[in-house]
Amino acid sequence: xxxxxxxxxxxxxxxxxxxxxxxxxxxxxxxxxxxxxxxxxxxxxxxxxxxxxxxxxxxxxxxxxxxxxxxxxxxxxxxxxxxxxxxxxxxxxxxxxxxxxxxxxxxxxxxxxxxxxxxxxxxxxxxxxxxxxxxxxxxxxxxxxxxxxxxxxxxxxxxxxxxxxxxxxxxxxxxxxxxxxxxxxxxxxxxxxxxxxxxxxxxxxxxxxxxxxxxxxxxxxxxxxxxxxxxxxxxxxxxxxxxxxxxxxxxxxxxxxxxxxxxxxxxxxxxxxxxxxxxxxxxxxxxxxxxxxxxxxxxxxxxxxxxxxxxxxxxxxxxxxxxxxxxxxxxxxxxxxxxxxxxxxxxxxxxxxxxxxxxxxxxx
Amino acid sequence: xxxxxxxxxxxxxxxxxxxxxxxxxxxxxxxxxxxxxxxxxxxxxxxxxxxxxxxxxxxxxxxxxxxxxxxxxxxxxxxxxxxxxxxxxxxxxxxxxxxxxxxxxxxxxxxxxxxxxxxxxxxxxxxxxxxxxxxxxxxxxxxxxxxxxxxxxxxxxxxxxxxxxxxxxxxxxxxxxxxxxxxxxxxxxxxxxxxxxxxxxxxxxxxxxxxxxxxxxxxxxxxxxxxxxxxxxxxxxxxxxxxxxxxxxxxxxxxxxx
Ligand SMILES: Nc1ncnc2c1ncn2[C@@H]1O[C@H](COP(=O)(O)OP(=O)(O)OP(=O)(O)O)[C@@H](O)[C@H]1O
Ligand SMILES: [Mg+2]
Numbered sequence: 001x002x003x004x005x006x007x008x009x010x011x012x013x014x015x016x017x018x019x020x021x022x023x024x025x026x027x028x029x030x031x032x033x034x035x036x037x038x039x040x041x042x043x044x045x046x047x048x049x050x051x052x053x054x055x056x057x058x059x060x061x062x063x064x065x066x067x068x069x070x071x072x073x074x075x076x077x078x079x080x081x082x083x084x085x086x087x088x089x090x091x092x093x094x095x096x097x098x099x100x101x102x103x104x105x106x107x108x109x110x111x112x113x114x115x116x117x118x119x120x121x122x123x124x125x126x127x128x129x130x131x132x133x134x135x136x137x138x139x140x141x142x143x144x145x146x147x148x149x150x151x152x153x154x155x156x157x158x159x160x161x162x163x164x165x166x167x168x169x170x171x172x173x174x175x176x177x178x179x180x181x182x183x184x185x186x187x188x189x190x191x192x193x194x195x196x197x198x199x200x201x202x203x204x205x206x207x208x209x210x211x212x213x214x215x216x217x218x219x220x221x222x223x224x225x226x227x228x229x230x231x232x233x234x235x236x237x238x239x240x241x242x243x244x245x246x247x248x249x250x251x252x253x254x255x256x257x258x259x260x261x262x263x264x265x266x267x268x269x270x271x272x273x274x275x276x277x278x279x280x281x282x283x284x285x286x287x288x289x290x291x292x293x294x295x296x297x298x299x300x301x302x303x304x305x306x307x308x309x310x311x312x313x314x315x316x317x318x319x320x321x322x323x324x325x326x327x328x329x330x331x332x333x334x335x336x337x338x339x340x341x342x343x344x345x346x347x348x349x350x351x352x353x354x355x356x357x358x359x360x361x362x363x364x
Numbered sequence: 365x366x367x368x369x370x371x372x373x374x375x376x377x378x379x380x381x382x383x384x385x386x387x388x389x390x391x392x393x394x395x396x397x398x399x400x401x402x403x404x405x406x407x408x409x410x411x412x413x414x415x416x417x418x419x420x421x422x423x424x425x426x427x428x429x430x431x432x433x434x435x436x437x438x439x440x441x442x443x444x445x446x447x448x449x450x451x452x453x454x455x456x457x458x459x460x461x462x463x464x465x466x467x468x469x470x471x472x473x474x475x476x477x478x479x480x481x482x483x484x485x486x487x488x489x490x491x492x493x494x495x496x497x498x499x500x501x502x503x504x505x506x507x508x509x510x511x512x513x514x515x516x517x518x519x520x521x522x523x524x525x526x527x528x529x530x531x532x533x534x535x536x537x538x539x540x541x542x543x544x545x546x547x548x549x550x551x552x553x554x555x556x557x558x559x560x561x562x563x564x565x566x567x568x569x570x571x572x573x574x575x576x577x578x579x580x581x582x583x584x585x586x587x588x589x590x591x592x593x594x595x596x597x598x599x600x601x602x603x604x605x606x607x608x609x610x611x612x613x614x615x616x617x618x619x620x621x622x
Contacts, residue, residue: 263431264468268482268534269458271450278481282472362472362514 071330078330082337085321089334092157092312098149102160105140108133109163117352119359153231157312159341161231165303165313166345169238170296176239177246178285182276184251195247202244207302210237215309234306242299249291253284286360293353297346314338380406382538382569383428388437390420390427397423398434399593405538410570412580412601415590416616421573424590425540428571429460442537458486461531461539465547467523469515475502475526476511479533487534494533501529505559521552525559532563539563541572575620581605589613 030040061076064083071078082089091099112133115121141160144150156164183195202210214237215230222228257280265275285292304315312320318334321327327334383405390398397420405411413421426432427439430446430453439446441456470478479498483489489497502508505525515523524544531539541560545553557579564570564583574580580587580601587604589597589612597604597613608614 258468260464260466260468261470263462264464264470267429267431267457267460267462268530269454269486270482271454274485278485279470283470286472360472362516 067326069326071327077333078327079333081321081327081330081333085324085327088158088321089314089317089337090158091160092317093155094157094160095149095151095155098143098151101140101143101148101151102156102158105137106160106163108137108140109167113167119356153229156231158317159314161306161311162303162314164231165235165238165306166300168235169242169303170299172239173242173246173299174292174296176243178250178281180243180247181250181254184247185254199244199247202241203248207237207241207305208308210241211305211309213237230309230311234309234311238299238303241302242295245295245299246292249288249295250284252291253286253288254280256287257284286357289353289357289360293350297349300345300349301342314341380408382407382409382442383571384438384440385428386438386440388427388434388439390423390432390434390436397593398427401437401595403588403595405569405571407537407569408567409586410564410568410584411572411586411588412584413571413573413588413590414575414580414616414620415588415596419590420593421590422542425462425542425571425573428538428540429457429462431462454486458482458534459537461534461536463524463527463531463539463541463544465543467515467520467527467547469523469527469530471515474512474514475507475518478515478526479530482530482534497533498529501532502526504532504562505529506555519552520548521555524548524552524556528556528559528563538569538571541570541574543573543575545574545576577605577621589616591616 029036031037056076058077061074062079063071063074063076064079066074066078066080067084071080087096087099091102094102112130115129116126139145139148141156141164142151142153180195180199183191184199186192186195211234214233218233219227261279261283262275265279270278304313306313307316307319310316315338318338322331322334381404383403385401385403388398388401389396401424403411413424415421423432427434427446428441434446442459444452444456446452446456469475470481473481476495476498479501480491480494483494483497484491487494499508499511502511505528507522507525507529510518510522510526515526518526528539528544544560545556548556553576557576560570560572560579561583570583572579572584584601587599587601588595589604589608589610591612597608597610599609604613605617608617
């Protein structure tokens, strides 16, 4: 009986050729109205105009390993600016002979990040691994121990600085944001008020002004003789700023939780911290993964604003190269390269967040 | 429906009191939800509460484990008075199991993790032991094969049985049920009621808000009828259904029994 039925369904008439496959897809999506057809034609025209010209500039007429002078003669892209200045772009003013140190530190950091992606590795040992890794990284960057020459943090720059500012900025801002969100939901009026004021104040000012305050205004309040490292101050500003945004996103997730979840947890006898940690936050944080990652991505890109307080992050080192007369005028190439680095990082983040969402999906 | 009578202990002495509610009142803002509630529940006693929607049934049993706070009178559970002391409240919550209309399982945890959570974190039972207990109770509610699934993958009846097992894992002295079957499709009601009847047979003290009259008749020692925040009538099930005293009870019974 059921067999006869399935045989019969297999014999159903095929749809007409023009409604399936490539032709069908084009008809359904690109030419389904006169307006859409117009858009399709216009887009095709633009693509035809742009793509060949770009390929010609970027690949056919381009120079990859030349001096700046040769570049100025040629008409195409001057990618040579990157290999010729790579070490300065990546490491800034870090002593030339010692640049292997930030390189190793970065590899270590990226390696640790990759290792931490896997949720099976989220154990206590991972925390020790990070502490150890951070110690090694600090040692490599700063030196001064075990015969490593000491390097002032004022000389740090380029990609390591960008990575340090963002990795620490984001990892510190996230828990702080969660705590702020919980504080804002607190039944205790004092805590609630403090959190609300903090969040609203910080969200009311641009990051640039926070960076200015941390680098110019804040030191005025410090007692004489005490200085706080410039990088640390910028880092603090980034953390405080990002945390306020994360707090609001997390609050949204908390509000999405039904009262029943709190009640079920409480009626098992779980206390407030256990309820939050074991029942509410795992669900609420999962709901808000997409907006959280948006914030983290934009915070990552915003670290480039530290140029205004004269820190030599990746963007600033690139700009310095561009002010060298030999390479002046090749900003498109240099910025495309920087854009590529930023893109790879951001893409990795959003990719990972989607993977995490999938892995955490329990079908409810 | 299981109409067989389950043995009900005839005599009980006063040492056996497990819940005592004395002149208890509760307001939501200006709204007087519970008015002068007096109730004594003895060990192994099973009480069914019924009444029209909005009469305060849920609020009453939620007061017993302090999901709602009462404003006047006293509630004493297992010799501990429910007052603001947070330690008291947490202690009582470990002794009182609660089953909700909408199950309220933790959707991000597997079934066995749902069951082991309370024992591990509240009773500080080692994980392995907690999981063994979890499996024991899952078997009791006939659902052990679903242990590794997530709540979202189970039917309503299965979820409610898991919710009951989750409460049992804490070895509670009293179980509260707030309309445990009213969110279920008719064909799933029986599987949940059967589990509750098993529990009754084993002598669990139970307070059940329910309109399942068959269940009340076969399991309850006492049926309470609530209306407008008051306990209007309180009687043994036979008397209660055959011979209701108050007009409001008669009206209500005629409505639910057609
Ligand atoms: N948190 C609350 N705040 C204000 N009023 C509430 C709250 N919870 C319940 N009420 C009100 O208290 C009254 C009693 O509610 P309760 O849920 O106890 O009724 P119930 O008898 O369980 O009804 P049902 O059969 O519909 O579940 C209702 O009028 C309800 O609107
Ligand atoms: Mg109710």
